[in-house]
Each structure stands twice: as structure tokens, then as C-alpha cells.
Amino acid sequence: MADVSLRNVSKAFGDTEAIKDLTLSISDGEFVVLLGPTGAGKTTLLRLVAGLERPDSGSIVIDGRDVTKLEPAWRDVAFVFQQYSLYPHLTVAENLAFPLRSPARKLTEDEIRMRVAEVAKLVRIDHKLGNKSTRLSGGEMQRVAIGRALVRKPAIYLMDEPLSSLDAKLRGDLRLELKRIQAELGATMLYVTHDQIEAMTMADRIGILAEGRLVQMGTPREIYTEPANLHVAARLGQPAINLLPADLIADAAAPTGTKTIGARTEHLTIRRAENGHAHGTVDWVEHLGDQNHLHLTVGNRKLVTLTDPDSLFKKGDRVTIQLRAPLYFDGAGNRIAG
Amino acid sequence: MQDLPSGKSVVTDTTTSILDRAAEAAVRATPGTLARRIRGLSDRMVAWIFIAPTIVLLLAINIFPLIWAIQLSFTNYRANRPNEPIKNIGLSNYSRILTDTDTWIAMQATAHFVFWTILLQTLIGFTLAYLIDRKFRGHAFWTTIILVPMMLSPAVVGNFWRFLYEPQIGLFTYIISFFTGIPPTDILMLSSVKLAPWAIIIVDTWMWTPYVMLICLAGLRSIPDYIYEAAEVDRASNWRQFWSITLPMALPFIMLAVLFRGIENFKMFDMVNLLTGGGPGSTTEVASITLKREAFEKWRTGFSSAFAIILFVAVFGLANIYVKVLNRVKSR
Numbered sequence: 001m002a003d004v005s006l007r008n009v010s011k012a013f014g015d016t017e018a019i020k021d022l023t024l025s026i027s028d029g030e031f032v033v034l035l036g037p038t039g040a041g042k043t044t045l046l047r048l049v050a051g052l053e054r055p056d057s058g059s060i061v062i063d064g065r066d067v068t069k070l071e072p073a074w075r076d077v078a079f080v081f082q083q084y085s086l087y088p089h090l091t092v093a094e095n096l097a098f099p100l101r102s103p104a105r106k107l108t109e110d111e112i113r114m115r116v117a118e119v120a121k122l123v124r125i126d127h128k129l130g131n132k133s134t135r136l137s138g139g140e141m142q143r144v145a146i147g148r149a150l151v152r153k154p155a156i157y158l159m160d161e162p163l164s165s166l167d168a169k170l171r172g173d174l175r176l177e178l179k180r181i182q183a184e185l186g187a188t189m190l191y192v193t194h195d196q197i198e199a200m201t202m203a204d205r206i207g208i209l210a211e212g213r214l215v216q217m218g219t220p221r222e223i224y225t226e227p228a229n230l231h232v233a234a235r236l237g238q239p240a241i242n243l244l245p246a247d248l249i250a251d252a253a254a255p256t257g258t259k260t261i262g263a264r265t266e267h268l269t270i271r272r273a274e275n276g277h278a279h280g281t282v283d284w285v286e287h288l289g290d291q292n293h294l295h296l297t298v299g300n301r302k303l304v305t306l307t308d309p310d311s312l313f314k315k316g317d318r319v320t321i322q323l324r325a326p327l328y329f330d331g332a333g334n335r336i337a338g
Numbered sequence: 339m340q341d342l343p344s345g346k347s348v349v350t351d352t353t354t355s356i357l358d359r360a361a362e363a364a365v366r367a368t369p370g371t372l373a374r375r376i377r378g379l380s381d382r383m384v385a386w387i388f389i390a391p392t393i394v395l396l397l398a399i400n401i402f403p404l405i406w407a408i409q410l411s412f413t414n415y416r417a418n419r420p421n422e423p424i425k426n427i428g429l430s431n432y433s434r435i436l437t438d439t440d441t442w443i444a445m446q447a448t449a450h451f452v453f454w455t456i457l458l459q460t461l462i463g464f465t466l467a468y469l470i471d472r473k474f475r476g477h478a479f480w481t482t483i484i485l486v487p488m489m490l491s492p493a494v495v496g497n498f499w500r501f502l503y504e505p506q507i508g509l510f511t512y513i514i515s516f517f518t519g520i521p522p523t524d525i526l527m528l529s530s531v532k533l534a535p536w537a538i539i540i541v542d543t544w545m546w547t548p549y550v551m552l553i554c555l556a557g558l559r560s561i562p563d564y565i566y567e568a569a570e571v572d573r574a575s576n577w578r579q580f581w582s583i584t585l586p587m588a589l590p591f592i593m594l595a596v597l598f599r600g601i602e603n604f605k606m607f608d609m610v611n612l613l614t615g616g617g618p619g620s621t622t623e624v625a626s627i628t629l630k631r632e633a634f635e636k637w638r639t640g641f642s643s644a645f646a647i648i649l650f651v652a653v654f655g656l657a658n659i660y661v662k663v664l665n666r667v668k669s670r
Contacts, residue, residue, distance in 0.1 A: 050571055051571075052567050052570070052571075071570070072567075072570045072571045073570060073571070073573040078571065079567070079571040081564045081567070081568060083562070083564055085562075085564045085565055085568040087565065087569075087582065087583060088565075088587065089586040089587065090582070098569075098572055098574070098582075099572035099573065102572065102575075102578075103575070105573075148568075148572070152572075
């Protein structure tokens with residue numbers, strides 16, 4: 001394992017600038033998740049670290065060694081692709097052993113067999129070692145792909161949305177497993193996703209990527225409670241944060257210069273209007289089972305928030321809204337620290 | 339690749355349902371009086387009426403002659419003596435063919451031709467496809483250039499190469515003699531017993547290697563880039579990537595190309611007929627040339643029918659065994 005850093009890296013494809021002057025460092029044993037929408041440059045960044053793309057400028061350092069001009073084979077990285085990139089005519093065991101059979105590694109057949117068995121157990125595929133890789137379910141294939149990365153002990157594991165093609169249940173299971181495996185191995189990991197739950201649950205630190213730039217980097221807690229700007233705030237929270245003009249609901253605590261107030265569920269207290277004074281009305285209530293989504297209209301704005309499943313709000317109810325320490329943003333969209 | 343072989347039954351099912359639906363739509367769209375006239379027919383019946391002309395045509399020009407040929411193969415019928423009584427001679431045509439040394443020589447010539455053309459075309463075709471797939475600058479242009487021979491008519495190709503092979507004026511013989519120093523008049527590509535079979539193999543390879551290349555190229559293009567990228571990160575050398583990814587994944591396509599060329603060359607006629615006509619002697623007399631001689635020079639119609647049936651069964655049988663193997667390779 002090793003630390004990895006990117007210094008002022010830029011990469012363009014024709015006229016599109018995929019990565020713009022990006023600097024990022026990952027410490028030894030750290031799990032860093034890059035979160036961003038499609039086209040933010042997440043995959044490009046990962047491919048730059050792996051050596052599958054070359055940066056136009058800047059440098060990439062792995063374990064104190066400048067690898068910017070090295071081929072992927074000599075960078076000591078492992079890559080898990082979004083697609084199931086298994087070697088289709090090989091068995092699970094042969095797929096897992098593939099990276100170990102490189103002439104650059106001098107391992108005996110016994111050592112290889114032991115490593116494969118060990119990793120197969122880790123990713124829970126040891127019961128299917130003899131199967132052809134095409135005869136597996138999607139979840140199993142991706143487990144083999146992850147196993148093929150884990151079988152080596154590289155400087156860094158690079159994972160490109162490895163769970164995005166799986167169904168929700170499997171995604172949840174593998175998310176936990178990956179975090180467990182990473183903690184067990186003390187692995188340095190750079191993981192790319194557009195799924196905020198994956199980012200929040202697995203990361204030691206989250207990097208928010210937008211249009212090729214690293215907008216904010218911090219622990220999941222920091223990113224959630226102290227987003228640098230509107231963009232970061234909008235990326236996290238379920239349901240998404242409500243962004244309201246500062247004058248929509250009176251809030252005495254708002255610092256001067258506040259243009260937009262960001263209110264998540266925990267920033268809102270909703271009560272049924274009592275003495276004729278109301279801020280808005282309930283549009284409808286979505287019953288999700290364990291909780292309800294409450295859709296409100298306030299002035300010309302729509303709000304979505306969570307309520308308990310046993311709350312008695314119903315369509316047409318008039319309500320009052322109280323803000324509790326929400327997030328404040330200035331005219332440029334940056335958060336005003338309060 | 340894996341889902342290719344299972345497609346057959348599904349296709350038939352959808353065809354019927356599509357036909358049913360089309361017939362239904364036709365009934366609905368037909369004006370009142372006509373609709374009343376065909377109301378007695380079921381949708382399936384209407385569908386059959388629609389496809390009947392095609393089926394009749396197929397029966398008339400494919401199935402019927404085949405059955406007739408089978409029938410003739412048991413007789414001593416000669417098409418140039420229509421008035422002679424036709425005698426049923428049982429299996430004696432077949433036994434004569436299978437014990438005749440001449441037909442076995444023809445079969446050997448065919449096997450020699452098929453083996454070497456397939457070997458050369460597959461090797462050169464795959465190599466070309468592999469190089470084109472590197473996507474170098476101008477690869478599309480070179481692909482088109484390479485495909486030109488395949489687009490020509492075999493008759494044209496045959497005549498061209500007859501000139502190229504001319505001992506006095508032929509470009510091919512000139513080039514060979516330039517590099518080897520052998521006087522061009524000694525290079526008798528088409529009339530030397532030793533060289534004539536190779537002359538035909540060279541022309542066929544020249545013409546059909548592009549076809550093999552095209553199929554191999556389709557195979558190579560079907561391998562996703564990320565598999566190679568994964569292998570690169572896994573430190574597999576180019577050599578290892580070729581043997582453990584490229585070749586196994588392109589193999590079903592290569593085998594398909596071999597199948598197509600094999601069937602095609604087993605019944606090769608036009609080019610051989612134009613270049614050597616089977617000569618010198620019978621060195622290049624492949625099976626279809628023998629067949630033509632028996633049928634239309636010696637007019638032994640019954641005998642040649644039997645020979646045609648034997649060839650058909652042989653090709654059909656070999657191709658079926660081959661397809662079984664191919665499917666096994668594909669489902670690996």
C-alpha cells in the first residue's frame with residue numbers, strides 16, 4: 001500500500017476539457033470516494049491514475065515515484081471496471097490467477113493457488129472457482145472482478161462504479177463487503193461513484209467533482225454539514241436539499257448577504273397552521289413505508305421533506321414552517337459559514 | 339457470441355406470430371365486400387396464402403431437382419439419348435464411384451486445394467485483420483484497398499490471372515523470374531504438373547483472403563477495449579494478451595470463415611475451369627470439374643447424379659460436424 005498524489009493534472013479530449021488543473025492526495029490506507037454526476041471527469045481521473053490515459057500536463061506520484069510517463073503495467077495499480085471485465089473463456093479460478101501469472105511476478109503454482117483460494121473466500125466466490133466466468137450472475141461476476149484486483153497487493157485499488165450495474169439488494173451487500181475488505185487489508189482505495197449512499201457509507205474522505213474540477217474534499221460529515229457551495233449541497237441528502245430564496249420564509253438568524261437558504265429535512269420544523277397564519281399547503285404525501293415524503297408549496301416554490309409514517313398530514317393541509325439552523329449561501333452560490 | 343446458436347426456434351415462433359398479426363391486420367384493412375369473401379379463411383390460412391408463391395418457387399427450383407437427381411442416380415440415364423429406355427441399376431453408380439481411382443484422384447485434388455487455400459487464407463486474413471485492427475492512420479483506406487479482389491467477378495479474375503501467368507508476357511512470371519533468376523519461359527504456372535495446383539491456390543487466396551479478413555476483423559472488433567485494458571493493468575504482455583484474449587475470443591469468427599471458405603472451395607468450379615480446365619492431365623481436376631465432365635462431356639447423367647449426391651452428402655456431413663464443434667467453441 002502507498003500514498004498517491006496528483007499535482008495540477010489536466011486532460012482534454014479534443015475540445016472537451018475532462019480534467020482541469022486537479023490536485024488531489026490520498027494517504028496510505030485511505031478510502032477516498034469521488035462523487036460527481038455523469039461527465040464530471042470521474043472515470044477519466046481514475047484512468048489517468050491507472051495509466052490508461054496520459055495527462056496533458058501535471059504529474060502523478062504513487063509511493064513517492066513519479067509514474068506520469070509509465071505504462072499501466074509498471075504503476076502497480078489494480079483496476080475494477082464498471083463493466084464485468086472478466087476473461088470470458090477462463091474459469092473463475094483462472095480469472096483470479098491471471099494477474100499472478102505475469103512473468104513480472106515470480107510465484108510458484110502453490111503460492112498462486114493459495115492466494116486465489118484466500119481471495120475467493122474474501123469475496124465469497126470460493127464455491128464457484130471451477131465455473132466458467134460467463135456462467136455467473138452479475139453479482140458474482142463483479143465479485144470475481146473485485147477479487148482479481150484484490151489478489152494482487154498493489155499500491156492502490158482503483159474502482160470505477162463497480163456496483164452500479166448490480167441490483168439494489170446486491171449493491172447494499174457488496175457495499176458492506178467492500179468496506180470490510182478494505183478495512184481488513186488496510187488498502188489504499190480510490191473509488192468513483194455517482195451514488196451518494198456509497199460515498200457516505202464507505203469513504204474516509206469524499207471528493208466532490210464537477211466539470212473536471214475538485215470542488216470540495218472532506219470527510220462525509222464535513223461534506224454533508226459544511227458544503228462549500230450550492231453544487232456540493234445539492235449532491236448529498238435524500239430527499240435533495242430544498243434551495244429557497246432568502247426572503248421566502250423569514251429567518252432572523254440569516255447572515256447579511258444571504259441570497260439562498262438550503263434546507264434539508266433536519267432543518268425544517270413543520271406544524272399544522274393553527275390561528276390562521278400559514279406559510280404553505282401540503283401538495284401530497286408519498287408513503288414509502290418506513291417514512292413519508294411530504295411535498296409542500298410555499299409561495300411559488302415546491303419543498304420536499306421527510307415526516308414520520310404516522311404523521312397525520314394530508315393533502316390540502318395548511319402548515320407553518322420553521323427553519324432550524326439551515327445552510328446559507330451568498331449570491332455566488334458559496335456557503336456563508338455561520 | 340454465446341447467444342447466437344439458440345436463436346433458431348425463437349425466430350420461427352415470432353415469424354408465425356408476425357404472420358398471424360399481419361394477416362389479422364390485412365383482414366381488418368380489407369374493404370367490406372372483399373372482407374366478406376375471405377372471412378371464411380382463418381388468419382393462419384391467409385398467412386399461408388401470402389407465403390405460398392415463395393414456397394412453390396423453392397420447391398420447383400431447389401427441392402424438386404434434388405429429388406429428381408436422387409432418383410436419376412439409381413439409373414443409367416443419359417441426357418443426350420432421351421429415347422433410350424431408362425434402366426434401374428440400383429446402387430451400382432455409387433459403388434463404381436467409390437471404387438474408381440479417378441474419382442479418388444479428383445477428391446485428393448479437391449482436398450489438397452481446400453486444405454491449402456483455407457490454411458493460407460486464414461493465416462494471411464487473420465494477420466491482415468490483426469494489423470488493420472491496430473487502427474493506424476488510414477486504416478479505413480487500406481481496408482477498402484484490401485477488399486477490392488473480393489468485389490471482382492471470378493470470371494474476370496480467372497482471365498486476368500491467365501495473362502499474369504503467361505510465360506512470355508505475364509507480370510507474375512516476370513516478377514518471379516526477376517527475384518529468382520529462373521528464365522520466365524521455364525515458369526509454366528498453368529501447364530506444369532507441379533505448379534498448376536499452386537497457381538490455382540494462389541489465385542483463390544488472392545481473391546478470398548479479404549473475405550476471411552473481414553470476418554476476422556468483425557471478431558476482433560467484437561472484443562471490448564476494457565478487456566485489454568484490464569489485462570494491461572494486470573501486467574499481461576502483448577504476447578499473452580494475444581493468446582489469452584484475442585485468439586480465444588476471435589476463434590468462433592475464424593472458424594466461421596473457415597467453414598464458409600471450406601464449403602465454397604469444396605465445390606470450386608469457375609476459377610479452375612477458366613485457369614486450367616482441370617489440366618494439365620488431371621492434376622487440377624477438382625471434384626466439380628470431374629462432375630462437369632461426366633455430366634456434360636460424357637453425358638453420363640445417372641452416374642454424375644450419383645457423384646453429385648455423394649459430394650453433397652460429404653459437404654453436408656462435414657459442415658454439420660464442424661458446426662457442432664463451432665457451437666461448442668462458442669459456448670465455452
